[in-house]
Amino acid sequence: MKHATxxxxxxxxVGFTVDQAAAQxxxxxxxxxxxxxxxxxxxxxxxxxNAFCGNQLNDPLLTVGPxxxxxxxxxxxxxxxxxxxxxxxxxxxxxxxxxxxxxNRGCLYEPQVALAVTGQNVKFSNQDPIAHNFKVEGxxxxxxxxxxxxxxxxxxxxxxxxxxxxxxGCTIHPWMKSFIVVRESPYMAVTDNLxxxxxxxxxxxxxxxxxxxxxxxxIKEVTLGGKTLKxxxxxxxxxxxxxxxxxxxxxxxxxxx
Amino acid sequence: xQISQALAFGGPYRAGGLVLAVMIGAILGCSSEPAKFExxxxxxxxxxxxxxxxxxxxxxxxxxxxxxxETFGTPDKxxxxxxxxxxxxxxxxEERADIQTEYDEIKAELDKALKDPxxxxxxxxxxxxxxxxxxxxxxxxxxxxxxxxxxxxxxxLQMAAGPYGSAEDGTPRGLYRQHxxxxxxxxxxxxxxxxxxxxxxxxDFRLGKFKWKSTTTGAPPTHDDLKRVITNGVPGTAMPSFKxxxxxxxxxxxxxxxxxxxxxxxERNLILDFSDIDVAxxxxxxxxxxxxxxxxxxxxxxxxxxxxxGLKEELAELSDPEIFLPDYLAPIVTKxxxxxxxxxxxxxxxxxxxxxxxxxGRDLFFKKGGCATCHGQSALGDGxxxxxxxxxxxxxxxxxxxxxxxxxxxxxxxxxxxxxQPRNLRLGNFRGGRRPVDVYWRIRxxxxxxxxxxxxxxxxxxxxxxxxxxxxxxxxxxxxxxPEHVQENVRVRN
Numbered sequence: 180m181k182h183a184t185x186x187x188x189x190x191x192x193v194g195f196t197v198d199q200a201a202a203q204x205x206x207x208x209x210x211x212x213x214x215x216x217x218x219x220x221x222x223x224x225x226x227x228x229n230a231f232c233g234n235q236l237n238d239p240l241l242t243v244g245p246x247x248x249x250x251x252x253x254x255x256x257x258x259x260x261x262x263x264x265x266x267x268x269x270x271x272x273x274x275x276x277x278x279x280x281x282x283n284r285g286c287l288y289e290p291q292v293a294l295a296v297t298g299q300n301v302k303f304s305n306q307d308p309i310a311h312n313f314k315v316e317g318x319x320x321x322x323x324x325x326x327x328x329x330x331x332x333x334x335x336x337x338x339x340x341x342x343x344x345x346x347x348g349c350t351i352h353p354w355m356k357s358f359i360v361v362r363e364s365p366y367m368a369v370t371d372n373l374x375x376x377x378x379x380x381x382x383x384x385x386x387x388x389x390x391x392x393x394x395x396x397x398i399k400e401v402t403l404g405g406k407t408l409k410x411x412x413x414x415x416x417x418x419x420x421x422x423x424x425x426x427x428x429x430x431x432x433x434x435x436x
Numbered sequence: 437x438q439i440s441q442a443l444a445f446g447g448p449y450r451a452g453g454l455v456l457a458v459m460i461g462a463i464l465g466c467s468s469e470p471a472k473f474e475x476x477x478x479x480x481x482x483x484x485x486x487x488x489x490x491x492x493x494x495x496x497x498x499x500x501x502x503x504x505x506e507t508f509g510t511p512d513k514x515x516x517x518x519x520x521x522x523x524x525x526x527x528x529x530e531e532r533a534d535i536q537t538e539y540d541e542i543k544a545e546l547d548k549a550l551k552d553p554x555x556x557x558x559x560x561x562x563x564x565x566x567x568x569x570x571x572x573x574x575x576x577x578x579x580x581x582x583x584x585x586x587x588x589x590x591x592x593l594q595m596a597a598g599p600y601g602s603a604e605d606g607t608p609r610g611l612y613r614q615h616x617x618x619x620x621x622x623x624x625x626x627x628x629x630x631x632x633x634x635x636x637x638x639x640d641f642r643l644g645k646f647k648w649k650s651t652t653t654g655a656p657p658t659h660d661d662l663k664r665v666i667t668n669g670v671p672g673t674a675m676p677s678f679k680x681x682x683x684x685x686x687x688x689x690x691x692x693x694x695x696x697x698x699x700x701x702x703e704r705n706l707i708l709d710f711s712d713i714d715v716a717x718x719x720x721x722x723x724x725x726x727x728x729x730x731x732x733x734x735x736x737x738x739x740x741x742x743x744x745x746g747l748k749e750e751l752a753e754l755s756d757p758e759i760f761l762p763d764y765l766a767p768i769v770t771k772x773x774x775x776x777x778x779x780x781x782x783x784x785x786x787x788x789x790x791x792x793x794x795x796x797g798r799d800l801f802f803k804k805g806g807c808a809t810c811h812g813q814s815a816l817g818d819g820x821x822x823x824x825x826x827x828x829x830x831x832x833x834x835x836x837x838x839x840x841x842x843x844x845x846x847x848x849x850x851x852x853x854x855x856x857q858p859r860n861l862r863l864g865n866f867r868g869g870r871r872p873v874d875v876y877w878r879i880r881x882x883x884x885x886x887x888x889x890x891x892x893x894x895x896x897x898x899x900x901x902x903x904x905x906x907x908x909x910x911x912x913x914x915x916x917x918x919p920e921h922v923q924e925n926v927r928v929r930n
Contacts, residue, residue, distance in 0.1 A: 227809075227821045260750070310806030312889035316828075318708065321654020321771075324882050326806045326889035333892050342712075350887035351809045353824035353836075396486055409731070411487070411714050 204268055204380040205419035209426035211249040211374040214402070215433030217241075220394075223354040225286065228309050232286035232352070239291045240356070241394045241436065248374030249392070249431060251292045253344065253360050255367035256381075257389040257414050264364040268380035271296075271365040278302050278334070281347065281359065283311045283327070288347065288357035292369045292393065295361050297338055304332035310351065315359065317345035324350070337361045344391065358393055381419045389414050395436050402430040471511040471599075471613075474623045475501060476642060476703050477848040478833050483711035485841060489725040495718050495747075496710045499755050503706060506757065507765060508699045511622050514593040521581050523761040524769055528584075532577045539570045583773040587659075588695045595685065596692035611685055612692050615678065624696030626829065627849055634674040637851050640829050641693055642700020644768075645885040648868035650877050653884045655778035656697070656771055663690045664869070672865040694772060701768045709764075713750065717743045780880055782873050783896045790904060797905025800898055805879075805891055807902070810858035815910055817860035827856045828885040856887060864912050875903045 220238035242250040258264055275296050282289045283305045295301050303313045305327040314324040319339035327333060337345070337359070344358035360367060366386075368376040378388075390398045390413045397413030403426060408415055417426070475497065484490055491497050509515030522529045546563045549555050594603075600610035613622070619638040621628040626640030639646070648665050649657035657665075666689055669677030678686060716728035717740055724732065735743065753759055801807045801815070812819035824836040833845040834853040846852065859865075868874050868883070879899050882890035891899060 310809050312806075314887065314889065318705075321652075322884075324653045324884070324887070324889045325892040326882075328804050328806050328893050331893050342708075350825070350889065351806075351820070409727070411716075411727075412712070 203383050203421065205383050205421050205424050206380055207378045207417060207419060207424045207426060209376060209429050211252045211370050211376070211429050211431060213243055213247040213249050213433050213436065214430040217243050217247055217433050217436075219243075225352075225354065227352055228286070231307065231309050236285075236287060236354070239287055242291070242372070244373050248370075248372070250370055250372050250374065251290075251393060252370040252374070252376065252398070252431075253292050253294070253358070253367065253391045254369075254376060254378065254388045255360060255362050255391075256364045257387040257412075258364075259387075264366075265382045265386075267365050268382075270380060274365060275299050280304065281313070281357070283307055283313075283349070283355070286311075286352055287355060290357070290369070292344065292358045292360065293347075294367050294369055295337060295359060296365050297340055297361060297363050298336050300334050300336050301359065302332055302334045303327060305329060311349045311355070312351055313347060314350050315345050315347045317341045317359075317361065318343075320345065320361065343396075344393075383419050383421050385416060385418050387414050387416050392431075392436065395431075398431055398435070400432060400435050402432075403427070471622055473504070473508075473511055473699070474621075474625065474849075476623075476625070476700070476707065478845055478850055479704050479707045480711075481841075481844065481848055482833065483707055487711060489716075489728060490723055491711055492715045492719050492723060495715045495751055496713070499751060500703065500706045500710055503755060503760055503764075504699060504703055507702065507760075508695065512598045514590060514597045514695065516588065516590050516593070518757055518761060519585075519588075520761075521584055523757070524766045525581065525584050526762060528577060528581055532574070532581065535570060535574050535577060539567070539574055542567045542570055580774070583776075584769060587769060587773045588691045588698070592688045592691040593695055595688035608685060608688075611681075611689055615681075616689070619674065624693070624700060625849075627851055630674075632851055635854060636673055636827075637829070637854075638675070640700075640832075641697040642704065643829060643832065643885070644697045644701045644772075645828060647883050647886055648874075649884070650780060650881075651775055651778040652780060652881050653890055656775045658775045658779060659690060659694070662693055663687070666690055666693070668869065670867045672863075672867050698765075698768055698772060702765055705764055705768070706760075709754070713747070713754075715747060715751075718747060780877060782876050782880075785872060785900050785903075786897060788900075788904075790908060793901045793904040794909035796898070797901035797903070798909055800894065800902050801905055804898070805894060805902055806889075807891075810888070811861055812858070815861040815906075817858045820858050825856045825887065826853055827887065830854070830856075858888070861906055862910050862912060864910070866907075870907070872900075872903055872907065875907055876900070879903060879906075 220241050222235040223238050225232045225234050225236060239251075244250065256264060275298070277299075279293055279295045279299060279301045281293050281301060281303050283303075284307065286307065293301070303325070305311045308329045310326060310328045312324060312326045313333075314322070315335075316322045317337070319341050320337045323335060325333055325335075339361070340363045341361040344360045347357045347359055349355040360369070366378050366381055368378045370376045390401065392398055397411075399411055399413055400407065400409045401415070402408070403415070417424070480491055480497070506515075507518055542563065546560075546567060549560060549563060595608055596610075596612040598610045598613070600614040602608050617628055618630045619628045619634065620626055620641065621631070621638075624641035626638045628638065631638050644656055646657040646661065646665075648670065649661040651657060651661070663686060665675075666678050666686055668679065669675050671677075678689070681689075716724060716732055717735070719728065721729070732740065801811075802813075808815070808819050810820045811817055826834060826836060830851075830853045833850045834842060836853075842853070859867075866875060866878075868878055876899055878888075879891050879894070879902055882888045891902070894902065
């Protein structure tokens with residue numbers, strides 16, 4: 180939305196090295212950190228299959244590193260209505276053929292937030308000695324709900340882009356919840372256990388990224404380069420230069436999570 | 437058991453239900469107020485909670501209602517005048533035109549050739565074969581277009597819609613209000629006046645999700661699926677069988693359920709998209725959240741003006757049939773019109789010795805099938821010990837992990853959440869039909885909305901063993917659970 184981003188418009192001028200090969204492409208990195216006191220979620224209470232799952236599990240919906248680095252923030256290319264996604268860098272053709280893994284292990288999901296492009300194969304596998312099921316619900320894609328016995332798996336491709344991540348859950352063990360981002364454009368990332376993310380080889384120029392976390396939904400306010408950026412849809416605008424573009428630390432207020 | 441709510445009427449709960457039903461029927465029948473579809477306040481409130489602000493009545497709520505009325509009409513007067521295949525399935529319409537052109541060309545060629553006295557019979561056969569091929573393509577596209585056009589038809593909807601009565605020529609009117617509304621509600625939200633007393637609750641059609649169908653999870657039911665469920669009812673629930681109605685009336689009701697589902701799905705998608713548009717700059721000051729106020733105040737007069745104009749253009753665009761028909765209605769309609777594509781084929785049941793098949797089936801039920809995790813070690817339906825087991829219709833508004841907004845949703849008409857119960861399979865009751873093929877579909881595809889997963893890990897043969905086990909291999913045990921609902925008697929008019 181044109182009007183919504185004015186408040187958040189942030190043009191990036193960082194030092195960059197011009198690398199001949201990467202003249203038209205830029206890689207964006209950054210790190211999400213929570214500012215303030217992170218209140219961890221109450222442990223998940225296990226009410227079924229306790230012999231294997233235990234009695235309590237840490238809630239993976241909110242995971243932070245030793246210095247409050249925020250894990251599982253997802254970022255994806257945001258397009259205004261009618262805008263076309265840029266043609267991706269050739270490296271993505273091979274990546275789209277790779278399979279995305281979503282695994283049940285220890286009565287939780289790995290990863291908590293998975294990324295897939297439309298049409299990409301997602302392999303759901305169960306590495307636990309008990310049965311689980313993968314119930315995946317989105318908006319654009321029809322839902323699915325498959326039982327996967329101990330050590331079993333199945334493969335599924337989501338063919339339509341989802342505006343927000345799909346919910347994946349196990350209905351046998353209802354505390355198990357995770358997300359799958361399904362986008363047409365491969366320009367997306369999710370932060371690791373130290374809050375770091377990397378989106379490789381964006382075409383040089385201005386782009387919008389939508390920022391999201393499972394706990395908060397879209398992140399409506401972040402601080403970046405000393406500036407507080409607010410947007411109802413969690414969209415920031417960046418100006419990608421050839422080569423490396425490090426956005427640095429992006430802070431999220433603990434109260435906004 | 438929650439069922440006792442209904443029994444609180446005294447043993448024959450059915451009497452209570454019927455009295456209420458008749459009363460309501462009378463109220464609806466006599467009222468002179470035109471009936472109205474109710475907006476999906478629950479979905480709107482959900483959007484508001486996630487936005488942290490109210491939807492704007494002028495720029496968000498009303499445009500949605502306007503689009504819905506233009507596309508579907510009202511409960512008294514269904515209207516499909518916008519449903520033009522050229523707009524709904526433009527690709528098909530174009531393809532048809534192209535094939536028609538090709539057909540005409542070949543036809544002309546043939547006509548010309550036939551005038552030639554020296555025509556080689558082989559040439560003639562070639563042209564005719566070409567023509568036949570193209571004709572086949574043409575028929576195939578026509579069939580697809582017909583599926584779209586036939587999904588809901590005005591004359592059928594008119595029989596089901598409106599107040600109960602008959603048209604001048606004697607065709608019935610108001611079948612839905614006569615037979616269904618007290619449970620399913622005028623909007624098909626599953627919250628008719630008697631709904632709160634029933635367990636399970638009547639279906640909310642607006643999610644487009646159905647349990648007793650032949651298609652895979654995530655796909656709409658076929659026309660035949662709906663027809664079957666309306667004809668047979670859902671034994672063991674309050675959903676009556678309408679077997680005694682004439683075929684044409686069942687057809688009308690089937691299309692009307694489809695109509696309400698399509699309408700409900702469109703509404704949900706529109707709510708999602710309209711709420712995604714930030715209308716802060718158009719909202720009256722009193723309606724703005726703090727955040728919105730702050731933002732609007734940060735704009736200069738020119739910026740404000742520019743944003744307002746841009747936003748109004750964007751909203752007008754969304755409200756234009758040229759946009760919302762192909763972008764919003766078409767995907768839903770095509771999904772339904774071609775539901776047949778997602779029907780799960782049922783292979784021939786292999787010849788087996790029943791007892792042996794049951795032994796295999798029992799083993800699969802407890803091991804590879806994972807069935808006992810929900811249905812329990814004795815198949816009494818007591819395996820799911822986990823909390824937070826609610827169906828999809830309930831999870832629309834109720835998040836058992838964060839129940840803090842429940843009261844507000846209840847105030848908006850949501851029904852009190854009830855835990856979902858895996859079925860006690862010893863009652864020998866198959867709500868989705870007791871034919872082997874019905875049970876095959878249940879196990880192969882799971883039960884949509886009710887959390888039962890598809891047994892994708894089992895081979896076709898294994899599924900048949902499990903079918904034998906659940907149909908024939910379990911002891912019948914009527915005492916293992918309080919009696920289930922009696923189906924309501926259907927009063928058929930003569």
